[in-house]
Structures are given as C-alpha cells and as structure tokens.
Amino acid sequence: MTALPKEALRRGWCPSTLRPMETGDGWLVRLHPPGAQLTPPQLRRIAALAAEHGNGLVEISARANLQIRGVTPASHPMLVERLLAERLVDEHEGDGPQRLTLVSPLAGACRHSGASRSEEPGIHEHSRDRRSAGDSSAPTIGDEVQGLQALGVAAPRNDGQGLIDAAALSAAIEERVRSIAGLPAKHCVIVDDGGRQALDGFACDIRLVAVESGRVVVGLADTIWRGPVSELDAPAIVETVLRGFARARSAAPERIRRLRDLSAAALSGLGGLAETAAPAPRPAPRRAGLFALAGDRFAALVNLPFGRCDAATLDRLGAGVGTQQADIRFSPWRGLAFRNLSHVDAEAMLALANNLGLITRDDDPRLSVQACAGSPACSRAEAPAMADAAKLAEAASDLLAQGATLHVSGCIKSCAHPAAADLTLVGRDGRYDVVLGGTARDKPLATLDLSTLMARLQPGEEIHARLTNAARITGPRG
Known part of the structure; x- marks a missing residue:
C-alpha cells in the first residue's frame, strides 16, 4: 500500500482503518473487527501493532470502536497490511458507516446479568476489596455463592434476560x-x-x-x-x-x-408500519463488574478511564484471560467485556484490571465523566481535556457519586459527548467555558481556568450548589 494523500484526511468524518483521521499526535486509525468481537490472542496482537506502528495509545469510543493513535504516513501502510492479512478488521470502501449498529457488549450471551445493582456489591465488591487489601483468605464470588446455596439461600441474580x-x-x-x-x-x-x-x-x-x-x-x-x-x-x-x-x-x-x-x-412515511407508544424507560444499566451469563458462565466488564489506555495495558488484559474460549466485545461505556469466563477467571480479570487502574465498579466516578483527547493529541483542541478530566473527576467526586454528569471537551465539536451534561466544559484558549445543564454549543455561564474551576466545584460555591441540585433530581446510580 502507499500512503494516503493529505487531502484524504478530512476532519469531521468517522475514521476507519483504510481512511485515518489526522490529529495532533499523528493519524487516528479506527478498527472494526469482524463481528465486532476479538479473541484474547487477537487483542494482544492489536496491542502489539499499536505499539509498533502507532504511539502506543489505544482508545475505545462511545460507539464501542477500538482505535489506534499516533500512526504516521510511513507506518500506516504496514499497519493496514497486517490488520487485513490477519483478519483483524472488516472494512469496506466509501464514506458511509463502517459499522452502523450498536448493541450491548453482552448481547447474545446474557440470560441474566449478575445480581441486582442493590445486591451485587455485597458479594463482588466486598470480597475484592478484602483481597486488594492483602487478605488472601478473602472468599471469591464462587465461595460466597456456594456458601449461600449451602444455607439454602438462592444466589443473588436478576431476571433481566x-x-x-x-x-x-x-x-x-x-x-x-x-x-x-x-x-x-x-x-x-x-x-x-x-x-x-x-x-x-x-x-x-x-x-x-x-x-x-x-x-x-x-x-x-x-x-x-x-x-x-x-x-x-x-x-x-x-x-x-x-x-x-x-x-x-x-x-x-x-x-x-x-x-x-x-x-x-x-x-x-418511512417504514409503513402502525404507530405505537414508546417503550417504557428501564433502570440505568450496570456498566462495569461481574455479570452472570447462561450456562454458569460469566463476563467481566472493564472500562478504560475516559476511554484510553496504553498498548501494554491492553496486552496485559489479553494475556490475563484464563481461557482461550473467551470472546471479547467492546462496550459503549468505553470498555471491554470479557465473556464466557468461569467464576474464577472473571474474578481474576476484574482484579487484574483493578490493579491496572481501570474501572471495574459501576460506582467509579470516572464513569460519569466524558472527555475527548484534548490538546496536544488533538490539533483543534484548545485545552488538555483528558488530562484535566482526571483532576476534575477527583475534585467533583462527591457530585459525581450523587449522580451528576461531567463532559470535558477540548473544543466546541464535542466529539466525546454531543449530548447535554450537568456540567459541560469547553476548551477556549487554555481555559474552559462553563455550561450548566447543556451542550458545548450552549451559552456559557463563565470562562474559567482550571484552578478557579476546581475551587468553584467545592462545597459552598455556586457551581457546586447548582450541580448538587441537578444531581438531586437525577439521583445516584445503583
């Protein structure tokens, strides 16, 4: 293959493997694996290719797509050659969507998804917290479920088939x-x-x-x-x-x-079908943790903080899967679902991901924060959105725990989250336009630098008070 001409690298479209997008840190190459799934060895192979032909950073988008950052004009042809030869991607020509549909990462596998959100933490999170504290005697989920069954108590589960x-x-x-x-x-x-x-x-x-x-x-x-x-x-x-x-x-x-x-x-006039009522809203889904599947199998859902990790982390996840029969799906919550695991393997995967600093609990405040790459990775960004998002998530952790949502965008394009959030921050000349309860295109309340903004997020400040009211309406997850 030969390198693509510069005029082919338009902004504002959806990149693919064959048609990358130019960014501040090189080309962004989006992958669409066949059937939207990978095996553990395939995940490790993509991690190796990202390190060899990109800058070693990988992302999962809000449309559950995997993408490699930092690819160069020289390395792109070699990357594409390997991806196609090893059947790691399924691409077609044209400007239309490479993948049109979005499904749950448990689609086709989930007969019931673990315990209800009110019950499941008592098993999963308690036992993992004890093990992470060095208590080797702490029971696994399997131990605790078997203990409940021995007492004649049904293992917690839901009927959300x-x-x-x-x-x-x-x-x-x-x-x-x-x-x-x-x-x-x-x-x-x-x-x-x-x-x-x-x-x-x-x-x-x-x-x-x-x-x-x-x-x-x-x-x-x-x-x-x-x-x-x-x-x-x-x-x-x-x-x-x-x-x-x-x-x-x-x-x-x-x-x-x-x-x-x-x-x-x-x-x-489209479709020619009879009109019906909209389906009733359902409870917010669990986005991370342990999920029970059919046939006594389990899935571990792991999310990347703000949708990004390095290739070494991706490789360790692929290597940590305890069975080669597992399949991996991508999640619109910017993560991965490791499916078809045993109790033990699912527990081990969550423990590994937790040790790698990834998101393994549905109450992790980082799940309520959407952030784009920001500067310098994106040449259009006017602020380091992703780096600042980590600081803001910590500063606003109490608000996020109450149910508030935060969107940090490097520019008005809002690539990470076009919809409204309780607090939307839009990069402007190194500072942020502050929008409450709106999108990046709505009128800002103020324009603040990061330190002032973090101060305004503290109790007693106006922004904190208004977000507290918004969170009170939304309510906490779980």
Missing part, C-alpha cells in the same frame, strides 16, 4: 444495509434486547427495542415509534427506512444530515 438475540439481529442489519449509498458516517442504529443493559442513554437515528420475546418496536429519531414487529422482519424494515432517508438526503444534502432533520410527516 434479553428478549431477542441482539447480536444476531445486528449482524443481519449490517449485512442488509451495507450496500446503501449516501448514509452519513455517524448514522447509528441501536439494537436493544430489552434486558438489563438498556441503551436508552445513547443517541441514534433508529432504535430497535425488544418489548416481548422475538418482537421489537422501531423508533425513528426517538420521536416516532412503530410496531411491534418480528425480529426476523426488522432488518428489511431498517433497510426500507434507510433507503428512504438516503433518497431524501440526496435531494437536500446540506439540510438533511441525520434522520432527525426530516419533518414529522416525512418520518411518518
């Missing part, structure tokens, strides 16, 4: 719509199996939500709902909607960029 196989439906949709031209690169179809890992918090153009066994309702721009329909019919319905959207967009490409840009009448 998925109503459809979202992974299979996602694959069918991807296959069916790949040939549609004219779809924006950021277009998204969420396939929600109706189980415990609700995806209500993620924006999309089309949302499929299972409401009964084998049947889904179809949401268009989250405003118009149709169905319910059989999951077997859903791929054809999605194709019909997207082809209709592509035709409308071709007639007015500057005005129509996403499904939400269509009029209510135009939206209603």
Whole structure:
C-alpha cells in the first residue's frame, strides 16, 4: 500500500482503518473487527501493532470502536497490511458507516446479568476489596455463592434476560444495509434486547427495542415509534427506512444530515408500519463488574478511564484471560467485556484490571465523566481535556457519586459527548467555558481556568450548589 494523500484526511468524518483521521499526535486509525468481537490472542496482537506502528495509545469510543493513535504516513501502510492479512478488521470502501449498529457488549450471551445493582456489591465488591487489601483468605464470588446455596439461600441474580438475540439481529442489519449509498458516517442504529443493559442513554437515528420475546418496536429519531414487529422482519424494515432517508438526503444534502432533520410527516412515511407508544424507560444499566451469563458462565466488564489506555495495558488484559474460549466485545461505556469466563477467571480479570487502574465498579466516578483527547493529541483542541478530566473527576467526586454528569471537551465539536451534561466544559484558549445543564454549543455561564474551576466545584460555591441540585433530581446510580 502507499500512503494516503493529505487531502484524504478530512476532519469531521468517522475514521476507519483504510481512511485515518489526522490529529495532533499523528493519524487516528479506527478498527472494526469482524463481528465486532476479538479473541484474547487477537487483542494482544492489536496491542502489539499499536505499539509498533502507532504511539502506543489505544482508545475505545462511545460507539464501542477500538482505535489506534499516533500512526504516521510511513507506518500506516504496514499497519493496514497486517490488520487485513490477519483478519483483524472488516472494512469496506466509501464514506458511509463502517459499522452502523450498536448493541450491548453482552448481547447474545446474557440470560441474566449478575445480581441486582442493590445486591451485587455485597458479594463482588466486598470480597475484592478484602483481597486488594492483602487478605488472601478473602472468599471469591464462587465461595460466597456456594456458601449461600449451602444455607439454602438462592444466589443473588436478576431476571433481566434479553428478549431477542441482539447480536444476531445486528449482524443481519449490517449485512442488509451495507450496500446503501449516501448514509452519513455517524448514522447509528441501536439494537436493544430489552434486558438489563438498556441503551436508552445513547443517541441514534433508529432504535430497535425488544418489548416481548422475538418482537421489537422501531423508533425513528426517538420521536416516532412503530410496531411491534418480528425480529426476523426488522432488518428489511431498517433497510426500507434507510433507503428512504438516503433518497431524501440526496435531494437536500446540506439540510438533511441525520434522520432527525426530516419533518414529522416525512418520518411518518418511512417504514409503513402502525404507530405505537414508546417503550417504557428501564433502570440505568450496570456498566462495569461481574455479570452472570447462561450456562454458569460469566463476563467481566472493564472500562478504560475516559476511554484510553496504553498498548501494554491492553496486552496485559489479553494475556490475563484464563481461557482461550473467551470472546471479547467492546462496550459503549468505553470498555471491554470479557465473556464466557468461569467464576474464577472473571474474578481474576476484574482484579487484574483493578490493579491496572481501570474501572471495574459501576460506582467509579470516572464513569460519569466524558472527555475527548484534548490538546496536544488533538490539533483543534484548545485545552488538555483528558488530562484535566482526571483532576476534575477527583475534585467533583462527591457530585459525581450523587449522580451528576461531567463532559470535558477540548473544543466546541464535542466529539466525546454531543449530548447535554450537568456540567459541560469547553476548551477556549487554555481555559474552559462553563455550561450548566447543556451542550458545548450552549451559552456559557463563565470562562474559567482550571484552578478557579476546581475551587468553584467545592462545597459552598455556586457551581457546586447548582450541580448538587441537578444531581438531586437525577439521583445516584445503583
């Protein structure tokens, strides 16, 4: 392969393996593994390639995509050659989405996802905290579950079984719509199996939500709902909607960029299905920790702080999987799901990740913070968003624990989190525009430097008080 011409490196699109995006620290190469899954050896191989051909930093995006940073014009052809030869990516030509669908990282595997959020910490977090303190006699989850069973007490679990196989439906949709031209690169179809890992918090153009066994309702721009329909019919319905959207967009490409840009009448005309009510909201999902699957197997969900780690950390995670039968899926909470593990292996994976400084608990305050790479990694950023996010997460830990959300953006583009947050900080000439309860494009309350901002987050200050009120409305997770 030859290096891509500079004019091919446009900003504002979604990068891929074949078409990287130029950033402040080199090229960003986004990977789309076949079937959106990897084996442990494949994960280690990608870590090695990131260290060899990039700057050693890897990220997981909010669309659950893995990406390598710091690739150079000279190293990119060699990286692509290895990724394709070893079948680590599944790429197609064109400007449209490389992967259109988003599913839970437990899709197709989760019959019940561990204990309820109110019960599970009493087993998982207590035992891990004792072991991390050096207590080798501390029981594992398996020990404690067996102890409960010996006493005649059922092991804690929930009944949040998925109503459809979202992974299979996602694959069918991807296959069916790949040939549609004219779809924006950021277009998204969420396939929600109706189980415990609700995806209500993620924006999309089309949302499929299972409401009964084998049947889904179809949401268009989250405003118009149709169905319910059989999951077997859903791929054809999605194709019909997207082809209709592509035709409308071709007639007015500057005005129509996403499904939400269509009029209510135009939206209603897509799909040709009967109108129905929106599905009822579900409890917020657990995003990290131990999850029970079918057949006495388990998954360990591990998230990267602000979606980033180094290649060495990724390699250690791949090496730490206790069975080569495990499969790895990527999470929209910027993490990885190590699935098909035994109790012991899942516990060991969570302990390893915890020791590596990764997120293994759903109450970790860093999960309530969204941050982009910031400067100097991004040439457009006006502040070091990711570095500052770690400091801000610590300063605002009490607010985050109460349910407040924080978004730290290096510029107005808001790549990490286009939606509103309780506190949105937007880089401006080394300082931050402060937006309460809005997005990066809303009017700021003030523009502050980091030290002043951190002071204003302390109890007794106005920003702290207003965020406390917002968190009181939202409520803590768990």
